[in-house]
Amino acid sequence: MTHLKQIRAAQPTQDGAGVKIRRIHDFGGSLDPFLMVDELKASVKEDYIGGFPPHPHRGFETLTYIIHGGLTHEDSMGNKGEVHAGDAQWMSAGHGVIHSEMPLTDSDGLHGFQIWINLPAKRKLDAPRYKDLRAAEMGQLDWQGGQIKSIAGTWQTHAGEVQGGLPQLGEGAAMADLQLEAGQTFKVTLNPNQQLLAYVYQGSLNAGVKTGQLGTFVANDQNQIELTSEEASGLLLMTGPALKEPVVHYGPFVMNTEEEIHQAIKDYQTGQLTQIPVVE
Structure with missing residues (x-):
């Protein structure tokens, strides 16, 4: 029988230039390998139009998935791109990247x-990478009463297997x-030994997880999990092997030690964050 381990409610906050979001974060390992879930949801232009001006990252990956509206992206690697409804945007910050994400003004x-x-210690200082992922590149399964779209990773479901368009997310996350x-x-x-995170962005589950909440589910002896909807529902599903490594977090940096955080801050202040070290 599927076991519901925990329910967390997203908390309203702001980020970037005043963008209103709902956030769930845990840098203590309960969501491992995930660190933070931000739901960006605003209908009033003043609540989102400021976007996310240039800011740094180091030591982790981000995956941005758009349900409605769109974002433009620019970064220190020279990438520029747009994502629209149904698209996703993946960025592995690695050693360091500075990027901006701005809402489309016609949305x-x-x-x-x-x-x-999160990234494992062995990959935290890799060269950064970036990819726009179109809706058409994502695997999709439809059945009577439901649909799943795999953004990343492979999902084994009662309706069959579906594979995402993103070849790698973290260390085998989906x-x-x-x-x-x-x-x-x-x-x-x-x-085996993986948990399922299910964020309900519309509707509710019989297990008691409602809109704006994240349920953490543990599989049964057959490594299976069942989710039943109370009403028409939309969920963002996440799973992956836990890294089980120390996490030290400061703002846009996620490393393994305090010393590495201090180095990240220093590198950013001195303009070295995006400079990939040469290995001799």
């Missing part, structure tokens, strides 16, 4: 997610968008 509202995924009609049950088989 009528913005709804999407940005997820932080993410999907699940749609269920009222009273429908979705079954997924996970790798």
